[in-house]
Amino acid sequence: MSSIEANGKTYETDEEGYLADLNTWDKDVAAVMANIDDCELTDSHWEVINFLREYYEEYQIAPAVRVLTKAIGKKLGKDKGNSKYLYELFPYGPAKQACKYAGLPKPTGCV
Amino acid sequence: MAEETKKFMYINRKAPYGTIYAWEALEVVLIGAAFEQDVSVAFMDDGVYQLAKGQDTSGIGMKNFSPTYAALGDFEITKIYVEKESLEERGLTLDDLQHLVWEDEDEDWAEKDSIRLVSRAELGEVLAGQDVLFNF
Numbered sequence: 001m002s003s004i005e006a007n008g009k010t011y012e013t014d015e016e017g018y019l020a021d022l023n024t025w026d027k028d029v030a031a032v033m034a035n036i037d038d039c040e041l042t043d044s045h046w047e048v049i050n051f052l053r054e055y056y057e058e059y060q061i062a063p064a065v066r067v068l069t070k071a072i073g074k075k076l077g078k079d080k081g082n083s084k085y086l087y088e089l090f091p092y093g094p095a096k097q098a099c100k101y102a103g104l105p106k107p108t109g110c111v
Numbered sequence: 112m113a114e115e116t117k118k119f120m121y122i123n124r125k126a127p128y129g130t131i132y133a134w135e136a137l138e139v140v141l142i143g144a145a146f147e148q149d150v151s152v153a154f155m156d157d158g159v160y161q162l163a164k165g166q167d168t169s170g171i172g173m174k175n176f177s178p179t180y181a182a183l184g185d186f187e188i189t190k191i192y193v194e195k196e197s198l199e200e201r202g203l204t205l206d207d208l209q210h211l212v213w214e215d216e217d218e219d220w221a222e223k224d225s226i227r228l229v230s231r232a233e234l235g236e237v238l239a240g241q242d243v244l245f246n247f
Contacts, residue, residue: 060174064144074216
């Protein structure tokens with residue numbers, strides 16, 4: 001088991017850096033995870049992260065990237081519901097990277 | 112769609128809890144959907160209980176994964192067959208099951224029903240038309 005420090009708190013993660021317990025998530029750990037990847041979280045990032053947390057809350061799974069793209073397009077508009085926009089925000093893969101910052105497990109169907 | 116697209120059907124025959132089959136099947140369905148095949152899902156025998164409304168697993172220490180069925184539409188799985196005889200034999204009707212829908216992007220996200228109630232004979236025909244069957 002690995003761990004991440006944020007604001008004096010320790011968060012347990014798996015070997016790929018996903019939070020072991022999604023209930024321990026907060027905005028501080030999301031920002032620290034992003035810093036590790038040299039990524040600074042903007043409002044645009046938070047839009048996607050918050051969307052993912054709501055999706056997981058409702059369906060108990062993280063969406064695959066294709067599903068995420070479509071759902072973001074519906075909720076936030078077509079200019080954001082495309083892979084170009086999402087990959088610019090999350091170059092390591094929108095579903096994988098954004099789910100990590102959102103404290104969710106790695107998405108099902110992520111290969 | 113690519114030429115190599117195949118018709119995949121996942122058949123669910125077991126009660127949702129007590130064995131891992133139902134949850135594993137759901138995960139396999141979602142993973143399969145990522146490969147953009149023509150996917151459909153069938154529920155028969157005790158498998159129809161997987162779609163039952165109002166599941167509460169707090170007494171058995173298992174995750175209640177029933178909310179995940181509502182995400183199938185997002186994964187573009189829009190053909191969910193439920194066998195009529197299996198429901199009747201268990202004293203169930205469609206009203207006892209979750210109302211599963213998918214949203215048609217081409218029609219301004221109009222909600223459409225995913226569940227198709229079919230007789231045993233009709234389901235047999237659907238099965239015969241598949242390329243690949245997965246039994247859970």
